[in-house]
Amino acid sequence: MSRTALAFDLDGTLIDSAPDLCASLNRVLTELDRPHVTLAQVKGFIGDGVRLLVGRALAATGDEAPEEETVRYVARFLEIYEAIPATPAQLYPGVAETLGRLKAGGYRLGLCTNKPQQATETLLPQLGLDGVFDCVVGGDALPVRKPDAGHLQAVLERLGGTRASSAMIGDNENDSAVAVGCGVPFIAMAYGYPRVPVAELGAALVLERFADLPEALITLG
Ligand SMILES: O=C(O)COP(=O)(O)O
Numbered sequence: 001m002s003r004t005a006l007a008f009d010l011d012g013t014l015i016d017s018a019p020d021l022c023a024s025l026n027r028v029l030t031e032l033d034r035p036h037v038t039l040a041q042v043k044g045f046i047g048d049g050v051r052l053l054v055g056r057a058l059a060a061t062g063d064e065a066p067e068e069e070t071v072r073y074v075a076r077f078l079e080i081y082e083a084i085p086a087t088p089a090q091l092y093p094g095v096a097e098t099l100g101r102l103k104a105g106g107y108r109l110g111l112c113t114n115k116p117q118q119a120t121e122t123l124l125p126q127l128g129l130d131g132v133f134d135c136v137v138g139g140d141a142l143p144v145r146k147p148d149a150g151h152l153q154a155v156l157e158r159l160g161g162t163r164a165s166s167a168m169i170g171d172n173e174n175d176s177a178v179a180v181g182c183g184v185p186f187i188a189m190a191y192g193y194p195r196v197p198v199a200e201l202g203a204a205l206v207l208e209r210f211a212d213l214p215e216a217l218i219t220l221g
């Protein structure tokens with residue numbers, strides 16, 4: 001077991017959050033008398049944090065709003081989103097069991113997500129993942145966030161992970177970029193929300209099933 005510190009992305013890697021994000025965006029859009037966005041559109045908006053998620057939904061349904069208005073809509077969006085209880089059924093197949101298996105096997109697990117810290121910490125116990133992660137670093141927890149490598153760097157420092165002992169597991173270009181920036185291998189989950197074909201993410205390995213991760217880590221060496 002040479003890779004002992006694992007950093008995970010959240011949306012599109014551990015949970016299928018797009019339906020709740022889409023429903024929350026559409027409630028905000030209804031309040032603004034705008035048309036709704038589709039689930040397929042929202043999947044393309046996810047991954048760069050909540051400000052861009054809301055901004056993209058506004059751009060897709062009319063004019064982008066001035067910054068101070070957008071800030072209010074982001075706050076309203078988060079109020080709605082955080083009030084929707086998540087359930088373990090939103091985890092992709094095998095996620096809970098596999099994370100439990102890795103933790104029991106001595107791996108240190110960190111979360112490196114662009115979702116805001118408070119929304120992430122609200123979600124984790126609802127998903128049944130309370131206490132699974134040794135550190136959780138959300139998209140507003142630091143002055144930088146993915147694709148800035150400083151985000152993953154902070155997670156790896158908290159996990160005590162070095163280049164040789166770490167890996168990043170994610171679903172899109174931002175996860176690939178931080179892995180490259182930190183010089184650690186990137187494992188891509190093929191089922192997430194990438195904006196380019198998964199084969200173009202530059203991953204050391206692409207997995208169809210989360211449950212294949214423990215064996216993949218052994219392959220990686
Ligand atoms: O963009 C977000 O809010 C979350 O995205 P991530 O968990 O895939 O980083």
Ligand SMILES: [Mg+2]
Nearest residue numbers: 009011012171
């Ligand atoms: Mg993601």
